[in-house]
Amino acid sequence: MSGRLPRLWLALVYLLLYVPIAVLLLYSFNDARTGYRWGGWSLRWYRALFANDTLMDSLWNSLALAAAAATLATAIGALTAFALHRYRFRGRELMHGLLFVVMMSPEIVLAISLLALFLLVGLQLGFTSLLIAHLTFCLPFVVITVLARLAGFDARLLEAARDLGASEARALYTVLLPAILPALLAGWLLGFTLSLDDVVVSTFVGGPSYEVLPLRIYSMVRVGLKPEVNALGTLLLVFSLLALALSQLLLNKQKS
Amino acid sequence: MAEVALPPPRHRNLLRSALLGLSWGWLLALVLVPNLLVLAASLLNRDPTHFLQLPLTLDSYRRLLDPLYLRVFLDSLALALATTLGCLLLGYPFAWALSRIDGRWRPLLVFLLILPFWTNSLVRTYAIKQLLAANGPLNGALLALGLIDAPLELLYTQGAVILGLVYLLLPFMILPLYAVFEDLRPELLLASRDLGAGRLATFVHVLIPLTLPGILAGTLLVLLPALGMFYVADILGGARVLLVGNIIKNQFLDARDWPFGAAASILLTAAMALLLFAHRLARRRLRDGEAP
Numbered sequence: 001m002s003g004r005l006p007r008l009w010l011a012l013v014y015l016l017l018y019v020p021i022a023v024l025l026l027y028s029f030n031d032a033r034t035g036y037r038w039g040g041w042s043l044r045w046y047r048a049l050f051a052n053d054t055l056m057d058s059l060w061n062s063l064a065l066a067a068a069a070a071t072l073a074t075a076i077g078a079l080t081a082f083a084l085h086r087y088r089f090r091g092r093e094l095m096h097g098l099l100f101v102v103m104m105s106p107e108i109v110l111a112i113s114l115l116a117l118f119l120l121v122g123l124q125l126g127f128t129s130l131l132i133a134h135l136t137f138c139l140p141f142v143v144i145t146v147l148a149r150l151a152g153f154d155a156r157l158l159e160a161a162r163d164l165g166a167s168e169a170r171a172l173y174t175v176l177l178p179a180i181l182p183a184l185l186a187g188w189l190l191g192f193t194l195s196l197d198d199v200v201v202s203t204f205v206g207g208p209s210y211e212v213l214p215l216r217i218y219s220m221v222r223v224g225l226k227p228e229v230n231a232l233g234t235l236l237l238v239f240s241l242l243a244l245a246l247s248q249l250l251l252n253k254q255k256s
Numbered sequence: 257m258a259e260v261a262l263p264p265p266r267h268r269n270l271l272r273s274a275l276l277g278l279s280w281g282w283l284l285a286l287v288l289v290p291n292l293l294v295l296a297a298s299l300l301n302r303d304p305t306h307f308l309q310l311p312l313t314l315d316s317y318r319r320l321l322d323p324l325y326l327r328v329f330l331d332s333l334a335l336a337l338a339t340t341l342g343c344l345l346l347g348y349p350f351a352w353a354l355s356r357i358d359g360r361w362r363p364l365l366v367f368l369l370i371l372p373f374w375t376n377s378l379v380r381t382y383a384i385k386q387l388l389a390a391n392g393p394l395n396g397a398l399l400a401l402g403l404i405d406a407p408l409e410l411l412y413t414q415g416a417v418i419l420g421l422v423y424l425l426l427p428f429m430i431l432p433l434y435a436v437f438e439d440l441r442p443e444l445l446l447a448s449r450d451l452g453a454g455r456l457a458t459f460v461h462v463l464i465p466l467t468l469p470g471i472l473a474g475t476l477l478v479l480l481p482a483l484g485m486f487y488v489a490d491i492l493g494g495a496r497v498l499l500v501g502n503i504i505k506n507q508f509l510d511a512r513d514w515p516f517g518a519a520a521s522i523l524l525t526a527a528m529a530l531l532l533f534a535h536r537l538a539r540r541r542l543r544d545g546e547a548p
Contacts, residue, residue: 006353113290
């Protein structure tokens with residue numbers, strides 16, 4: 001049960017995980033249109049990408065939607081986490097349970113339930129419906145992230161602030177907020193990524209007035225191969241790597 | 257989750273009411289009510305203009321058992337189970353090996369495991385499509401090595417869909433498994449061997465029960481999404497491979513048969529509840545076993 005085999009297995013799985021990404025990166029610079037033949041290095045797919053107005057429009061739409069959904073989810077989620085952490089109230093277990101259930105529910109179930117709600121209240125499908133839906137699937141992740149951070153927070157600090165004359169709201173703002181900032185950042189980033197990645201929910205609650213990136217890519221790659229998607233994928237990868245690195249940097253700074 | 261008992265705030269104040277109101281507000285409006293609506297929709301009749309009409313009926317649930325649909329559901333379930341099994345076979349040894357690696361390297365390796373998750377899953381599905389294409393790099397490599405004479409038809413098959421699903425969902429199987437392997441005390445395995453159990457017996461009677469919560473959590477995180485990720489079946493399976501997700505999507509968005517789509521969705525929710533229950537049971541059994 002020891003020796004080389006475990007390491008070989010690790011290597012095999014990492015190979016499986018990274019070969020498709022390597023193909024994506026490499027092909028984004030391939031001058032040939034399709035196929036495995038290498039046509040030389042070229043930036044033509046990046047040019048094709050930036051010239052594709054509908055694709056670029058959907059990218060900006062998605063970035064705006066993801067930022068809005070993540071920001072709202074972080075604000076509401078943090079407040080919910082705080083309520084769960086600080087107060088003892090009837091139905092607290094139920095609230096925990098509901099959060100867990102939303103997090104575990106298949107996306108498609110969530111999508112259908114929200115579509116039913118939007119149709120019932122007569123909400124036109126578009127930016128607002130997308131925002132509400134994305135907010136919903138981001139929220140539990142933010143709540144859990146912030147709750148985990150709160151569990152390590154020494155509540156006596158809040159009591160001390162109250163004893164020194166701060167109001168509850170002021171104590172929260174000046175003592176608690178800085179302590180949970182890393183969790184807020186992590187929650188925001190997670191929400192942003194989830195929103196940018198979502199296909200299933202947007203398929204159901206999106207409308208023609210606000211096309212998001214995943215749906216645009218979806219309709220592009222359903223039939224045939226579109227090399228500019230490689231260029232887009234590469235840019236998105238670089239973008240998320242930078243965001244991750246930045247958040248790590250901020251978190252480390254917070255610690256020291 | 258470990259709860260730290262806090263001293264309660266000195267008096268019930270406005271802030272408390274506002275925060276509780278906000279929390280319950282969104283949970284009710286965005287989770288509870290919409291799900292009740294779906295439940296109601298599954299019990300109504302179909303209406304061509306208004307989607308739904310009275311009276312109440314169990315017709316949609318009966319139609320789920322129609323041999324034609326049942327067949328598709330079972331095929332889809334088989335596909336999702338194959339995906340889960342694939343993730344388990346790849347992920348179980350992986351998680352074990354990872355938990356044995358020198359501690360200095362583990363954070364980096366875990367980071368590398370989650371990194372693909374931060375890239376768009378649609379783009380990654382497309383990468384797989386490109387890899388498997390008739391004139392793609394995999395066929396190219398096999399041809400160049402002389403292993404095959406003509407390109408293999410890899411794309412638009414069940415295998416392609418399973419591969420895509422495994423690729424997208426593997427980290428969700430590995431992470432819970434890794435968590436249980438990290439907490440596993442190796443002495444328990446040694447004790448089993450010392451007491452005369454063979455490798456297989458130790459694996460079946462000691463290792464599997466100890467890691468069962470991880471296996472079930474991973475299954476939960478892989479099986480349910482695998483049932484619903486219709487875009488993977490669309491892109492990698494063509495029109496030939498259907499998941500429950502494809503059926504639900506068709507019923508809602510194309511056929512406009514809401515009651516039937518809602519009933520299928522309730523079925524998925526029930527499957528989730530069942531898995532959650534099994535997971536809880538396994539964890540409780542393990543905890544009770546550990547107690548003196």
